[in-house]
Amino acid sequence: MENVKAIVKQVVKIWRLYKTQQLVLTAAMREEIPFQLRTLLSRDYMICSLLKKEMANFYDGLRCCMGDMFRPDSAGSITTATERDIHATLESIAVAHRQIIDEYRVLLDLVEDSNINTNIIHQHRKQMVKMTDELLMHAEKMHPEAREHGYASF
Secondary structure, eight states: OTTHHHHHHHHHHHHHHHHHHHHHHHHHHTSOOOHHHHHHHHHHHHHHHHHHHHHHHHHHHHHHHHSSOOOOOSOOOOOOOOOOOHHHHHHHHHHHHHHHHHHHHHHHHHHTTSSOOOHHHHHHHHHHHHHHHHHHHHHHHHOHHHHHTTOOOO
16 A cells, blocks of 8 residues: 555544534534534534544554554644534534545545555445534524525535
C-alpha cells in the first residue's frame, strides 16, 4: 500500500470531525428543544461516538503499516457559538454531517485500489447520510415556512 500515509491522514481528519460534531451536538442538547429533537440529537451523539471509536480502531490498524504515526489528538478544542437559534444550530450540525460524508468519499477514493476492506467505511457513510436526512426532515417540521417561501438554508 503506497498511499498509507494519505489514508491515515484522512482517517485522522474524519476522527477529528466526529469529535467536533460531538461538541456541537452537546451544545445543541443544552438548549431548550422539543423532546423529539432532543432524542434525535442524543441518538446522533451516541452514533458519532461509536463511529469515532471505530475510526480510532481503524487508525490503529493502519498505523501498524506505517511505523510511527501520531494518535488523533484529544487536546484540540472547538468553541461553539452560544446562539439561542436552534435552527442555526441544526444547520451547523447538518453542515458537519455533510462534511463527514464528503470526507468518507475522499477516504473511499484513497483506499480504492488497496487491500483494505471498505465495508465499514461504506456503513459509516450510509449511517451519516441517514442521520442527515432525518435531521433535515425534523428541521423542516420545525420550520415549514422556509419551504413555503422557497428557501431552505440546509
